[in-house]
Amino acid sequence: EAGVAQSPRYKIIEKRQSVAFWCNPISGHATLYWYQQILGQGPKLLIQFQNNGVVDDSQLPKDRFSAERLKGVDSTLKIQPAKLEDSAVYLCASSLQDRGTDTQYFGPGTRLTVL
Amino acid sequence: AQSVTQPDIHITVSEGASLELRCNYSYGATPYLFWYVQSPGQGLQLLLKYFSGDTLVQGIKGFEAEFKRSQSSFNLRKPSVHWSDAAEYFCAVAGSYNQGGKLIFGQGTELSVKP
Numbered sequence: 001e002a003g004v005a006q007s008p009r010y011k012i013i014e015k016r017q018s019v020a021f022w023c024n025p026i027s028g029h030a031t032l033y034w035y036q037q038i039l040g041q042g043p044k045l046l047i048q049f050q051n052n053g054v055v056d057d058s059q060l061p062k063d064r065f066s067a068e069r070l071k072g073v074d075s076t077l078k079i080q081p082a083k084l085e086d087s088a089v090y091l092c093a094s095s096l097q098d099r100g101t102d103t104q105y106f107g108p109g110t111r112l113t114v115l
Numbered sequence: 116a117q118s119v120t121q122p123d124i125h126i127t128v129s130e131g132a133s134l135e136l137r138c139n140y141s142y143g144a145t146p147y148l149f150w151y152v153q154s155p156g157q158g159l160q161l162l163l164k165y166f167s168g169d170t171l172v173q174g175i176k177g178f179e180a181e182f183k184r185s186q187s188s189f190n191l192r193k194p195s196v197h198w199s200d201a202a203e204y205f206c207a208v209a210g211s212y213n214q215g216g217k218l219i220f221g222q223g224t225e226l227s228v229k230p
Contacts, residue, residue, distance in 0.1 A: 004158070031216060042119075042205050042220030043159070056217060091158060098216040100147040100209040101166055106158035 002026065004107035006092050012113045018080035021110045025073065025094030031055075032069055033104060034077050035091040043091055049075065050098050079112075087114045117142045119206050121221035128196050129229045136191040136224050138206030147209040148189040149218065150180055154202045162204075165189065176200070201228045 005024040013019050025032050030051050035043035046065065048056040051072040060067070064083070069075040079086055089109040095102040118141045128134050140146055147166050151159040163174025170182040180191045189206060203225050207218040 033217075035218075040222070042207070042222050043218070044220070045217050048217060093159075095216060100216050102216055103161055103164065104216070104218060106151075106160075108156070108158045 004092055004094055004105055006090075006107035006110055008110055009108065010111050010113075012115065013082055015084055015114050016081040018078065019082055019112060020076050020078045021090050021092075021112075023075045023077070023092030023107060025075070025092070026105055029094035029096055029105075030072070031095045031098040031102070032075050033093040033095075034067060034075070035093065037089040037091055037109070039088070046077070046090075048098070055098060082112075082114045084114050087112055117146070117208055117219045119208050119219055119221035121204075121206055121224050123224045124222070125225045125227070127227040127229060130198050131195050134191075134193045134196045134200070134226070136204050136206075136226070138189045138191065138221060139187050140189060140206070140208045141187065142208055145184075148180075148182060149207040149209070150174065150178070150189075150191050151205045151207060151220075152176075152202050153205065153223075159205065162191070196226075196228055198228045198230065201226055 032049045034046045037043040046060045047067045049069040052069045067077045089111050091109045092107045093104040095104045120139045149164045150162040153159045162178050163172050165172045165182045203223045205223045206221045
């Protein structure tokens with residue numbers, strides 16, 4: 001079974017530029033999560049989708065971050081404009097459903113450096 | 116609010132020695148608890164999880180964890196550490212069954228293994 005795919009793996013941009021990350025979850029998984037992991041910290045949830053609807057985006061900086069999951073499968077996370085403090089690893093995860101007992105499977109992440 | 120504390124930022128053990136990584140959580144009801152491992156450049160891999168029942172849970176790679184409600188703890192143990200266990204370990208908590216599955220992570224414990 002294929003795991004969660006993410007691209008690109010690495011991205012370096014200047015501040016105020018825009019960037020987009022892509023995630024392809026495990027086939028059949030209805031729930032998709034985007035986490036931000038700043039160096040030295042644990043991952044923090046940015047946004048959670050159930051199929052193509054948003055379940056939780058309470059910690060998403062909506063003035064600069066946006067995300068979509070149009071057909072309930074792939075998802076993109078965008079940052080525009082980027083700030084220095086956005087330097088982090090962006091992890092995508094998926095699970096069968098959004099129950100607390102459903103295991104979340106993580107992709108390898110995208111490491112973003114903002115200069 | 117839910118929270119997870121991992122008191123040890125960095126631990127060094129000798130190969131073959133036993134290991135215990137500490138995790139304390141704050142949650143009003145019975146939580147769902149998880150331990151994940153993250154190797155450099157990799158996504159998070161689930162080691163084990165606790166939902167209910169037997170408070171001692173077995174995971175992959177020879178790891179186990181014990182849930183102690185009275186101490187609000189979920190410590191990870193391994194009787195004999197291998198050099199390949201060097202990685203970052205994250206404890207996480209999820210809400211109850213119908214609360215969306217969002218994971219709250221601790222800040223992580225980095226494990227180094229001495230030959």
